[in-house]
Amino acid sequence: MNEAPQSLRRHIAIFGRRNVGKSSLLNALTGQQVAIVSPEAGTTSDPVNRAMEILPLGPCLLIDTAGFDDVGSVGELRNERTHKVLDQTDMALLVLDQAKDLTLEKIWLDELRRLEIPTVIVLNKSDAIDSKNKTIALIHDELGQTPVVVSSLKGDGMEDLRKALVQVTADIEETSLTAGLAKAGDSVLLVMPQDPQAPKGRLILPQVQTIRDLLDKSCIISCCDVDTLEQSINAMKKPPSLIITDSQVFAQVYEKKPDKSLLTSFSVLMAASKGNIDVLIEGARAIDRLTPQSHVLIAEACTHAPMSEDIGREKIPRMLRKRYGETITFDIHAGKDYPADLKKYDLIIHCGACMFNRRLMLSRIIRAREQGVPITNYGLAIAHVQGILKKVSLP
Ligand SMILES: Nc1nc2c(ncn2[C@@H]2O[C@H](COP(=O)(O)OP(=O)(O)OP(=O)(O)O)[C@@H](O)[C@H]2O)c(=O)[nH]1
Ligand code: SF4
Ligand SMILES: [Mg+2]
Known part of the structure; x- marks a missing residue:
């Protein structure tokens, strides 16, 4: 019970081609042999999580992934799993061990930037690279970022990597839940x-x-x-x-x-600390633009057995049916399986995502925004329908 819940840990995912040393890097960072390492490409087949403290970052969850250059039908499935890890990634380590062909790295870096995930580029195997400075310069030219140079085998460069992680953390700091609303003695x-x-x-x-x-x-x-x-x-x-x-x-x-x-x-x-409150408030206002033909997605971040008077499955649909009639339709998605195609929906009403990290909610918000679908959460939706949203104090 003394462990920090996963939702409060910074999720740091390690991405890269097969064999660049992703698992070795996880071992070097944790100082333990937790992930299997081998010279064979494709050793890691599924994401592997390891909880650890990285000082001064605090509780983190390191996620080792399968190489994103895997081929064949099984390889494609692995690539898909690796891609799904993006949804929960607060920070990424993009690992490479050469600078000859960075086409795939560029595609991934574009995706990471699109999702606004702060990324540290890591050049591994420094012990085996002959012309280090030239390689660093090439990577900088191609990817627009200077890599942190490490050797996971020898443990070199880990302090530099920790420093780089601390630097990018500033971008994703979760604010205090009651920021601006309460102070000492209140x-x-x-x-x-x-x-x-x-x-x-x-x-x-x-x-x-x-x-x-x-x-x-x-x-x-x-x-x-x-x-x-x-x-x-x-x-x-x-x-x-x-x-x-x-x-x-x-x-x-x-x-x-x-x-x-x-x-x-x-x-x-929760909406303010887990997501973008402005977008979620805008989403709540979109309730006024629904019609009796509207299609609403109710999304719950985790799976739990439905209860009587369940807020997502019963109370919110009842509240909207009262306003728009019985023809308004609802799809309910629970757990990590969030539909990729959101265009058929007129509104997404999401749970508070209390069990998940900020990134999960942010990536769902970004996906909704890209497909032009308004998104809000349970509490804001209820407040809006009850006419109270304007009267609520925001952190
Ligand atoms: N010389 C050297 N070899 C390394 C270093 N890091 C990893 N290796 C070697 O590279 C090979 C692949 O290492 P892994 O850590 O399994 O690589 P990976 O990226 O996890 O590979 P997949 O799981 O197959 O995607 C192993 O033989 C490691 O010993 C390093 O810093 N220097
Ligand atoms: S609000 Fe929390 S407990 Fe409820 S479904 Fe969402 S993540 Fe799970
Ligand atoms: Mg591996």
Whole structure:
């Protein structure tokens, strides 16, 4: 339980052709022989994950992949798996061991740049390269970036690689969940109804993460249910500066909240920390442009057994049917299998992605944007339909 959840680890994926030393690099970075290495091309057939701390980056998940130049029908399948890793990649290491033909590397680098994934180019096998400076210059000319030079075999250059990773991290820093909404000494009231959807005996991840974020900021935290909201506020010497609510009871909480208290929801905080909040708000407004013929994709990032009164499968469809009638249609996709072709949809309503890293949500947002389909999340959709979105405080 002391381990950082995967969603909070920086996902660093290692890409490159077969045999360039990707698995050796993972071993050299972790200081352990975790990935199988061999002179045979195609040794790694499926992505291999390894959790580790990289100081000062903190908890990371290194992902070793199969070489992206694999051939044949099985090779094609491996390439597809490697390509799928992009969806969860916060940072990439693009590994090469020569500079003669960089056509494939160029294609991959273009894809990484398109997905806005910060990338470090790594020239491996420095111990076996004769004209190092010439090779570095060629790579720079072809790919527009100077490689970090390492030898995974000898362990050389690992410190330079860590430094390069730290440098690119600045681009993808996840901000504090309550950034700009709460500061040290503020009193914050959390409205957390524990309905049948809530897991028995524990709190859900967005609530746990919010409490941790507020504790780190030295805020004064209180929790209540909607039924005890008024009592809780009355018991306070002054109104809380911020109320964070479960989005399903937005409207009730808004009715009862003191004028001076800011109001937001756990899902709004998640939307801001996991994705691009502006795009997701724009997506929520697209609800007004739906018609009785619209086709909506409900996307859940993980698979869980549907529950009665499930927010994605029941509450949101019911809410939109009430407005647009029974002919509006919904497709539900759960887990990592997110449809590649989104064009048939008029709107995507995504879950809060609490179990996943920021990159997964960002890559889904980029894909939706490229295909011209608006995307929002559960909490923002509910807030918009209830007419509360304008009144919600954004981090
Ligand atoms: N000389 C030298 N050889 C290396 C270095 N890094 C890896 N190798 C060798 O290169 C070969 C391939 O290494 P791997 O780490 O298996 O390469 P890979 O990219 O994971 O290969 P696939 O899994 O087949 O895609 C092995 O024989 C390694 O010993 C290095 O820094 N220097
Ligand atoms: S479906 Fe989405 S919001 Fe629900 S637990 Fe999974 S990742 Fe979190
Ligand atoms: Mg390998």
